Amino acid sequence: MQEFDLIQHFFTRSTLAQARDDILxxxxxxxxxxxxxxxxALAVSMDASLAGVHFMAEADPYAIGWRALAVNLSDxxxxxxxxxxxxxxxxxxxxxxxxxxxxxxxMADLAxxxxxxxxxxxxxxxxxxxxxxxxxFVNPQTAWKRSKAQVGDLIYVTGPLGDAAGGLCLExxxxxxxxxxxLGFEGQDALRRAYLLPYPHIEAARILRPYVHAAIxxxxxxxxxxxxxxxxxxxxxxxxxxxxxxxxxxQDLLGDEAALGAALAGGDDYQLCISLPRAQAQVxxxxxxxxxxxxxxxxxxxxxxxxxxxxxxxxxTLGYNHFNAASIQQKRLAAAISRQRV
Numbered sequence: 001m002q003e004f005d006l007i008q009h010f011f012t013r014s015t016l017a018q019a020r021d022d023i024l025x026x027x028x029x030x031x032x033x034x035x036x037x038x039x040x041a042l043a044v045s046m047d048a049s050l051a052g053v054h055f056m057a058e059a060d061p062y063a064i065g066w067r068a069l070a071v072n073l074s075d076x077x078x079x080x081x082x083x084x085x086x087x088x089x090x091x092x093x094x095x096x097x098x099x100x101x102x103x104x105x106x107m108a109d110l111a112x113x114x115x116x117x118x119x120x121x122x123x124x125x126x127x128x129x130x131x132x133x134x135x136x137f138v139n140p141q142t143a144w145k146r147s148k149a150q151v152g153d154l155i156y157v158t159g160p161l162g163d164a165a166g167g168l169c170l171e172x173x174x175x176x177x178x179x180x181x182x183l184g185f186e187g188q189d190a191l192r193r194a195y196l197l198p199y200p201h202i203e204a205a206r207i208l209r210p211y212v213h214a215a216i217x218x219x220x221x222x223x224x225x226x227x228x229x230x231x232x233x234x235x236x237x238x239x240x241x242x243x244x245x246x247x248x249x250x251q252d253l254l255g256d257e258a259a260l261g262a263a264l265a266g267g268d269d270y271q272l273c274i275s276l277p278r279a280q281a282q283v284x285x286x287x288x289x290x291x292x293x294x295x296x297x298x299x300x301x302x303x304x305x306x307x308x309x310x311x312x313x314x315x316x317t318l319g320y321n322h323f324n325a326a327s328i329q330q331k332r333l334a335a336a337i338s339r340q341r342v
Contacts, residue, residue, distance in 0.1 A: 006123060010100050011088070015108040018117040022084065032119040034085060034135070041140040043081035044133065047072050051128035056171065061099045063196035064130070065106030071219065072134040073114060073200035074270040078217040080144045080205045081136030083114045088121035089131035114202055142209060144274075149214035149233035153275035153301040156285075158201050159245065159294050160194070161222050162259055165266025166250040167195030187249035198270040204293045208274065211284040215274045221267040223307060227317035229273065230307065239299035240310045264315070275301055 007027070011017065017027050024033035036042050049068050051057035069086065076083055088107075092100075111118065116134065170192055201217075216229045222244075230237055244263050251259045276284055281297075288295040302308075307315045 006095065006100075010104045011118060011121070015112045016104060016118045018112065018115070020084070020115075020117050023117060023119060026117070026119050032085070032087075034119065037137055039139065040137040041143065043076055043079050043136040043138045043143070045072055045075035045079075046131065046133040047075070048129065048131045057128055059171070059196065060106075061102040062106035065103035065108075066110050066197050067106075068130045068132055069107050069110050069116075069134075070198045070200050071270060072132045073110070073116070073202060074198070074217040074219065076134055076136040077201045077205040077272060078144065078215050079136070079138055080142065080209045080212070080215070081138035082206075083116035083134065083136050083202060085117055085119045085135045086111075087133045088118060089129075090121065090123045091126040091129040092123065093126065093128060114200070144205075144209075144212055144215040146214055146216050146229045146232035149229060149235055149275040149301050150277065151235055151301055151303045153213050153277055154281050154297055155226070155237060155239070155299040155301060156274050156276060156281075156295050156297050157218070157222075157245065158204050158272045158274075159269075159296070160247045160250070161218070161244055161264075161269050161271065162250050162262035162266045163191050163194035163247055164198065164268035164270075165195075165262035166247075166253050166259075167191040167193070168268070169253065171195065187252060190247070190249050191253065195268060198268070200270060201272045201293075203291070204272060204288065204295075207287050207291055207293065208272075208284055208295075211276055211280040211287075213275045213277060215272055218269045218271045218273055219267060221265040222269070222273065223264050223315055223317045224267070226273055227307060229275070230301075230305070233275075233301075234305075236302045236304045236306045236308065237299050238302050238308050238310065238312070239315065242310065243296070243298045245294075245296045245298075 012027055022035040022037065024035055026032055047068075049055055049071070055064055055067065072086065073083055107118075116136075170188055205215075214229055214233055216225050218225050226237060226239075241260065244260070246259050246263050250262060253259070254262060285295050307317060309315055
């Protein structure tokens with residue numbers, strides 16, 4: 001199949017290249033023509049995913065497509081931006097029609113759910129890799145930033161930490177983990193879905209938009225990403241480790257100690273980590289509760305630089321380093337999970 005036939009067949013489907021009033025010209029020309037609403041800033045983010053580093057080449061192509069878009073949408077959520085458009089750069093070793101059908105369906109299902117439209121991109125032959133750039137709208141006066149946390153703010157996350165690392169364990173080494181079978185289908189499925197099919201917290205960002213001081217999405221690991229937020233804000237944090245939301249499925253799989261390690265440094269959770277002024281915390285929590293969205297308190301912002309536990313002991317900012325990991329095995333298992341029960 002030639003490149004333009006491939007684009008026409010797979011990437012112009014209505015659920016992927018959705019019609020929007022702000023798309024003046026979409027796929028099919030040298031450029032897309034796009035209209036940013038008056039009074040809005042354009043939020044732009046890009047992530048590259050390489051097979052064997054960010055995902056396993058043999059993974060379900062539906063999940064690969066979903067996940068590639070989800071991790072980019074999570075960046076828009078971290079700025080409280082509304083998704084609008086995205087572009088896709090796709091390198092493939094060969095044309096595989098069933099693989100492409102599933103890949104595009106996964107991406108299209110999430111794109112349709114979030115109202116974001118594919119407006120262009122490029123395809124080429126080469127090692128399997130995916131680059132996506134997302135575009136969203138945000139009021140420049142209220143856009144969330146990493147740099148706005150204030151001493152006394154309370155720190156919250158939007159859901160469990162470490163489940164994605166547990167899911168990766170199951171995907172990579174399920175036959176060597178003693179207690180995997182004890183989880184049952186539901187426990188294993190929940191962990192796998194956390195890794196393979198993360199859901200970006202766009203709706204939580206909409207609800208929390210008026211209240212948040214600072215935010216970041218958890219991609220490289222909770223401690224690492226919280227560390228980025230605190231460095232940008234020039235302050236520190238005290239975290240109550242006993243309050244970290246760790247699922248029973250993860251504890252059953254890894255044991256308490258390793259589950260805590262996965263929650264702190266596993267990464268790929270794509271939860272939002274936010275700082276809220278104390279005066280707004282209750283109303284923000286009530287708004288999330290009314291919408292059925294978790295918002296879980298885990299600590300507070302303090303003046304002393306660094307991250308400390310509830311006993312004032314320093315915590316290392318462990319996490320994924322893009323230039324210090326040669327494989328997906330090193331990326332998560334070596335950095336995050338100090339000890340598996342095997």
